[in-house]
Amino acid sequence: MKTLRSILGFTFILIILSGAGYIGWFVSEEGNISWPSIMKPETVENAHSQHASTGASSTKREDVNPVESLQVRVSSSYKSIQQVAELMTSSSVNPLLTERYQRGLYSLSEGVYLMNQLDQNMNEMVRLTDSGDPTYQVYANRHNVLVKNQMLLNTVAQKLSDAKELFLSNVTMNTTGDSSAAEDVQGANKAIYQMAQAVMELESTNLWLEDQINQTMVQAEQAQQAADAMAMEKTAAGGFSIDKIQMPALFTMIPILFAVLMLIGIIGATRSLMAAKPQKVDNEQTV
Numbered sequence: 001m002k003t004l005r006s007i008l009g010f011t012f013i014l015i016i017l018s019g020a021g022y023i024g025w026f027v028s029e030e031g032n033i034s035w036p037s038i039m040k041p042e043t044v045e046n047a048h049s050q051h052a053s054t055g056a057s058s059t060k061r062e063d064v065n066p067v068e069s070l071q072v073r074v075s076s077s078y079k080s081i082q083q084v085a086e087l088m089t090s091s092s093v094n095p096l097l098t099e100r101y102q103r104g105l106y107s108l109s110e111g112v113y114l115m116n117q118l119d120q121n122m123n124e125m126v127r128l129t130d131s132g133d134p135t136y137q138v139y140a141n142r143h144n145v146l147v148k149n150q151m152l153l154n155t156v157a158q159k160l161s162d163a164k165e166l167f168l169s170n171v172t173m174n175t176t177g178d179s180s181a182a183e184d185v186q187g188a189n190k191a192i193y194q195m196a197q198a199v200m201e202l203e204s205t206n207l208w209l210e211d212q213i214n215q216t217m218v219q220a221e222q223a224q225q226a227a228d229a230m231a232m233e234k235t236a237a238g239g240f241s242i243d244k245i246q247m248p249a250l251f252t253m254i255p256i257l258f259a260v261l262m263l264i265g266i267i268g269a270t271r272s273l274m275a276a277k278p279q280k281v282d283n284e285q286t287v
Contacts, residue, residue, distance in 0.1 A: 066212040067129045067145050071122040073205045074149075078115040080198040081160065085112050087191035088167065104166030111159035118152055125149075136227060139220035143213060150209045157202045164195055 085108055125145050131138045 063134055065126065065130050066216065067142055068126045070149060071126055074119050074122055077201050077205060078119045080201055081112050081115055084108065084191060084195045084198050087187065087194055090187055100166050100169060104163040107159050108163035111156045114152060114156050134223065136220050136223040139216050139223055143216040143220065146209055146213045146216060150206065153202060153206055160199055160202065164199060
């Protein structure tokens, strides 16, 4: 029985020594057992290269807030539409088509009002979407602002188009050829010219807006990818945790535990081997 216990004790000690030696070698070879040793090398390398390329591209060009650029365009369009309204209120009016002219002026006034409201709110929109280091949420906010303003500018463009059709149909009936009639025609031509400029400016802004909306979507995706790559790198460098226990610390505790168990096993085996053997009682001598 003692021999069996000695064999089991020796086997237990051998297992402990082998496990501790393997873990010690693994820790020294792999560098405290962190994620890079568990993840595939190419995965970490790809994440690092993706983050590096994203960071390089962001430093090469300064971030331009499209909402700030839109503010400049809105201000310019608002002034153009205001000029149209001022010219239209002093141009010649065919008495037979006064109602049509007034409906056109009403539609133009609605467009002026909407542009005025938008122009006044642009400062706040720029402030809410401006950032020195844009994140995914910043790009998402810009996208939402651009889409909302695109809808509003489309409404203004429609108002201006309606006014244009009504004004162009208001032909003059004055054929006397006097100087006042010539001045009226000249004023109407200026108003029509200015209206054409305002219409084309709004169309250009809407085309530009469409492009900026698509770009902010791409930028938002790139920002999210960069954030994911950054998180992956931090995880790779610091290890992952289970129930708030860092894996490198956990694996450092394992060899310590094995060492303690090994020490206990050695002490127990030594005491077992060094224990005094009970002497056999001689029945004959006792008798």
